[in-house]
Amino acid sequence: MVEQTQQVVLDLRQVRMAFAKRSGESLTVLDDVNLTLKEGEIRGLLGRSGSGKSTLMRIAGGLIRPTSGEVLYCGRPLREPSEGIAMVFQTFALYPWLTVLENVELGLDALALPRAECRRRALAAIDLIGLDGFESAYPRELSGGMRQRVGFARAIVCNPTLLLMDEAFSALDVLTAETLRTDFLDLWTEGQLPIKAVLLVTHNIEEAVLMCDRILVLSSNPGRIAADIPVPLRHPRNRLDRAFRDIVDDIYAILTSRMTESIGALTKVPGGLMQTVTHASVNRIGGLIEALMAPPYNGEAELAELADELSYEVDDLFPIAEALHILEFAELKESTIKITSAGRVYAQGGTEDRKRLFREHLLRFVPLAAHIRQVLDQREGHTAPRARFEYELEDHMTRKHAEKTLQAIIDWGRFAELFDYDDKTRRFRLEPPEE
């Protein structure tokens, strides 16, 4: 769309989101977010899982209110879901007991229109989105792509001004997602949609570059705006275009440098016990090391290239790369990842060597693992309840993150044979019992 000086649809000013932790202190998940969305714009929100982008989207939809800061929709403060804002969900969120037609009519419930008018508008939306013939089908009879079309029809039926898409294409297979994206872009560029502006949340860098006029990159822990990147390309865009690829690489570099920064910041915290560890399974860590060691990379690769080769998206590749970086099997720098000498040894070792090396690195570079081991060593009977560590972690992060972090540590600890965990009793112990 051509940039013009047009009306502001959505305006977020210094939005901050924080939750209360068990200790009573607050935990910030979004900080100082400013965003201005104008008429005719598709704006992307890009970030890794845990960057708070879904929270930001729910703030924009009026579903939750930020801890502080202002949210203005068409110039008025937004305190609850408002007329003129519609959402499309990753999981489609269709009511399984309603037919396609009834699901679409649901979008009109709040307007209290006469029945005939409801039906007419629903049928028109169904027609526009390419669902005619499916009016009386139930969602369970439809494929994923058709289900998401219902989601779109339901969103546009109430003639919204602002459309919010929450990972709308990420539950679909590659082909279906691409068809749906281009169909949507066609309707948008032809001006067939009532929508004035779109906010699109995604973790797929190429999707963002394909669809958006501007992309906001969010950093994690807490979510802040790391970069605001314009995409001055005409629709329809070509993924193989030089300019297209350059933007994709730029965004990779931004995300990677943000990631290394945040890891660095965490390990510098005194007693740095409480970093959030995103889970990367031992198999994937080994797999990535081997992929890096193999030609054509021979130990060093561009992340964007590597992700393409392995057909990974940001959310899949980054946790593994991050784990490699934390364990010092590889080093992240700008948009590249380079294997360390320990990583080379790991790649060549057999299972026992790998376990030994993994154990050493776990003890040296992951303070939480070392802490658990130390507690077990000191305790009589060499066992400790899981709850103990959960409480410690929850002083520093949300319950969900604490659980995920512990799960990752348990997986790594078991592989390294550093300690064992019994889910039945929910206790850590030094050795698995011998039978």
Next chain:
Amino acid sequence: MAEFDAAGARGVFGFRRLPGVRDAIAVLLVLAVVVLLGLGARRMLGPLVLAAQPPISLSPWALPDYALRTVVRMLAALAASLVFTFAYATLAAKSRRAEMILLPLLDVLQSVPILGYLSFTAVFFVSLFPGRALGPELAAIFAIFTSQAWNMTFSFYQALKAVPRDLDEVSRSFRSSAWQRFWRLEVPYALPGLVWNMMVSMSGGWFFVVASEAIVVGALHVSLPGIGSYVALAIEKRDLTAVGWAILAMLIVILLYDQILFRPLTAWAEKFRVEQTAGEGGSRSVVLDLFRQSLVLGRLVHPVSTGLQGVMRARLTLPRPAARRVRASLPAPWPDVIWWTAVVAVIGYFGWRLFLFASPGLTWSDFATVAENGLLTLVRVSVLIALASLVWVPIGIAVGLRPKLAAAVRPAAQFLAAFPANLLYPVAVFLIIRFSLDPVIWLSPLMILGTQWYILFNVIAGASVFPGDLREAAASLRIRRWRWWRDVMLPGILPYYVTGAITASGGAWNASIISEAVTWGSVHLSASGLGAYIAQQTAAGDYPRIALGIAVMAVLVVATNRLVWQPLYAFAERRTRLD
């Protein structure tokens, strides 16, 4: 929804516009049900003088009329349970403070034996409408209600709490009002579980219909015309033939209920399942198909269903406060402190009043007797559940692993569960007297006669959804005999078994009041135990001792649920999950 189906059918099958045999049957069926229910209901409003009650007839020809009246009572109680469920569960799910009280309270209400309610409320209801049949009718309906409402409420509450987050956000982002949301999202989401629990409730209701129609509390004797009173009289007169007729009538009633009410309901509720996979074959109902295909009925029902939909879609908005800002610090604790203080004060007051009411008549030896009896019943229930499990778990697994057999056996087991086992008690008592057996042992199996089926059909359900690949893996690894049971099958069905066993044990406790003390004419057999104790005190109208017995039973049931079943269920669920 039904309205739209019918509209679609009209458009597509235009050639079937002429009314046919199907239409005739469907319309007749609807008319018959409506007229009969109306007839039964009108008689509830008639006069009744306690001293001169119309005698109950033991003629089999009186049975259709009695059956109709019993059915109307059951339906009224079911409707009341539904209204109660919607109100209570919604309040508990929406208000955190209300939840803190309502949930434990529901737990207690559920474990109070049903006859306990009857003995305390019968006099109240009768005095409410002196000289009219409505008083005792309400007492009976209330007693049946107490056997139906609680598990329905639990299931609805749990569904409200488990509404998927994305569906919830849709309804909020499209600004549905609370009323629209209730009918569009919450009720449909809860429906499959609710219908299932209504069926379980109905079975419970049939069981207590006998006791609630022939009300005997102290000096109050009321016999409402119905199958229950018929059976009570047959027992008093030692008329085994009449008992046989009653059993036959009950069989027919339950069969009709199943076909006309519950089959169509379950088949219809299928579409409200959230799992978007095809699932197991799904239930079908001849009656529902008939209704769906009948165009005449569709046209007749059309205005009604449009009207109902209109009601459900009405906004009925209450002024709602805007969404609150998410706080960065913990909320101040003092509102909760005040709330709890108030709650404790109210409970303390009622406890004190209860103590004043009960204490003058009670001595320490009463407590000893009740404790001893409670222990006896506890042992009985445990042993019986263990025995029933030994019998039904292997059979259930064997049936469940054969899909065709399972399809045939499951409805039969459900039917048996719905059949009130206490109609068979006279037969059992007759046999015990005939062969002069020891009632302390031989009366015990009666407790579990009606509830053992829950173990059977839950195990069948578990075995039939047991993953095929796990079975094949076990076969290819040649895991056999004992190890197959221990490592493969038993862990696989554990959550299902536990669900069934919880229902069975709850039912057995409730049944103990009826089954531990039975009569046959002038012969009274008592197995002693808490149930017998409560039954005995109820007949004598000794309220402090009834209260004591009921309290101890409630404590025992809540304690076994909390200490045994809930941990077991949590364990089973955690063990069988793979993510």
